[in-house]
Amino acid sequence: MASIFKALHRRSFLVGGLFASTAPLWARWKVSASVVPIEEASVESLQKAMTLGSTTSVELVRQYLQRIQSIDRSGPTLRSVLEVNPDALDIARSLDLERKTKGPRGPLHGIPVLIKDNIDTADKMKTTAGSLALVHAPTPKEDAPLVVSLRKAGAVILGKTNLSEWANFRSTRSSSGWSGRGLQTKNPYALDRNPSGSSSGTGSSISANLATVGIGTETDGSIVSPSNANGLVGFKPTVGLVSRRGIIPISHTQDTPGPMTRSVRDAALVLSAIAGVDPKDPATLMAKGKIKKDYTEGFESASLKGVRLGLLRTYVSRHPEVEKVARRVLERLSAEGAILVDVELPERSIFGEAEREVLSFEFKADLNAYLAERGGAMKTLKDLIDFNEANKETEMPFFGQEIFLNAQARGDLKDEAYLKALAICARGARQDGIDAYLEKYKVEALISPTSTPAWLTDHINVTGGGGFSCSSLPAVAGYPHLTIPMGAIYGLPIGMSLIGNAWSDHRILQLGYAFEKITQARFAPRFLTSAEVPN
DSSP: OHHHHHHHHHHHHHHHOHHHHHHHHHHSSOOOSSOOOOTTOOHHHHHHHHHHTSOOHHHHHHHHHHHIIIIISSTTOOOOEEEEOTTHHHHHHHHHHHHHHHOOSSTTTTOEEEEETTBOOSSSSOOOTTOGGGTTSOOOSSOOHHHHHHHHTTOEEEEEEOOSHHHHOSOTTOOTTEETTTEEOOBTTBTTBOOOSSSHHHHHHHHTTSSSEEEEEESSSTTHHHHHHTTOEEEEOOTTSSOOTTBOOSOTTTOEEEEEESSHHHHHHHHHHHOOOOTTSGGGGGGTTTOOSOTTTTOTTOOOTTOEEEEOHHHHTTSHHHHHHHHHHHHHHHHTTOEEEEOOOOOGGGTHHHHHHHHHHHHHHHHHHHHHHHOSSOOSHHHHHHHHHHTHHHHOSSOOOHHHHHHHTOOOTTOHHHHHHHHHHHIIIIIIIIHHHHHHHTOSEEEEEOBOOOOBOOTTTTOOOOSOBSOHHHHHHTOOEEEEEEEEETTEEEEEEEEOOTTOHHHHHHHHHHHHHHHOOOOOOOOOOGGGOOO
16 A cells, blocks of 8 residues: 555656646746735735735745645645646736736736636646546647636636546545545645545635635535635536536536635636636526626625525534534624524435436536547546556545446436436426525525535545535526635634525625625634644
8 A cells, every 4th residue: 555655646746747847937036025925815905916016916926836835735735736837927927017018907917816627728737637547638629718718807827726536426435635646635724634525626725825716616516515614715606607618527417617715705706707608508698698797796785684594494403513603603694684584495315316317427428528529548438437447556546436337327318317317406406496495485595504514534434524515406406506604613614605596696696795794704724633623
């Protein structure tokens, strides 16, 4: 086993590219003596500093790169960033010049962003979904539309983050945050605890202040769960609000990218940049006429006074420590004038098996289509299965690929079993679920604790969560889901969720901003072990 770990460690350095590019990258420019602090810095504060000339995009990029070097690969060794963009400083330099000559493009001009390694970039970085099988795959032919939008807004794509390999859709016994390429990502609040998945690297890195903002993706819980575990704001938008093209897929029914940030305002600014219609992603055609130019609009006057919120009390009582924190927060909301109405939603078991059927069918079809477009040796799911089998020591040292095998055995998307499961999901989560209960109880949104605190990472027993999550209902429905930090349990952060119906994204963010003003619960990690977590 020791030899396997040595091989994994050695190989990750070779394919990650971090050390090969980082040291000379930040050595090309000197940081001014009076740099602006980047820890817990917001988009607006950094934008103001650049406008005043107190800092530059180059200086920001260099500071983040130095922080990645000192925190992510040495020191606490979070292993949250797979590689950095070797052109990041050149891009920042050109954006600084553009600011001087033409002015900023908008709120994200010069702001460093980390994105999940299942999002295509047509540059010098790799796109692998954390798998060694795609390390030598051809560079994507073009940037994913959301990357195009970020670049157009003036953001600097700083690097790619680690993830649960294949977005946690390879094995039922997987360790969240582990990938063959990047190994195990750690939680910055307690290094032996899990960052949750599958956007684990984005969650860990943004919480640890390795970039200003980040992008994750979600099929069911993969934005909100790592945001909950890492003390972040995470927003899963309505499916179709942001293009999914150029993202290594699981399910065209449920997949969506979204922002992971340290504040609701930053999440709204990122969403403003990436939301849009993509003619090549049919789901986005439904968003036509529903997209806000500025998702921060109305934030300053946002309030919970008189707002009816449907409380999913069943989740409040599922974990005694979560319940203690949640009750205190809910009392504060009531004191601010929020009207909390008890709502009993259908259990996930109503559509749980149907969701698994849908994901299994769509994964095979959607991934095969992506791989065919990408080109290279890995052309089908079957090729990936064979690769993993041939490279067990590095790809399957802890868990297998039973989800892959199950998906490979499925038929096409005309299969009666798939169509039946799809109908069950749509009705159970939408018509008979969120839509029906928002109407029945006359509430604007549903509110619930997001999940339990981070669990201990254990590759041998593969403990994973073991608690609850309120992610499935909005995930299956394709509806917006926002999590915001609400407090901590023994030094481990936990979040509160706000869930709405289709295209209520702006309103959910407004409510989230009002919630955040009341609670102010985000706190920076101190890089502890569980033995050091305070009582």
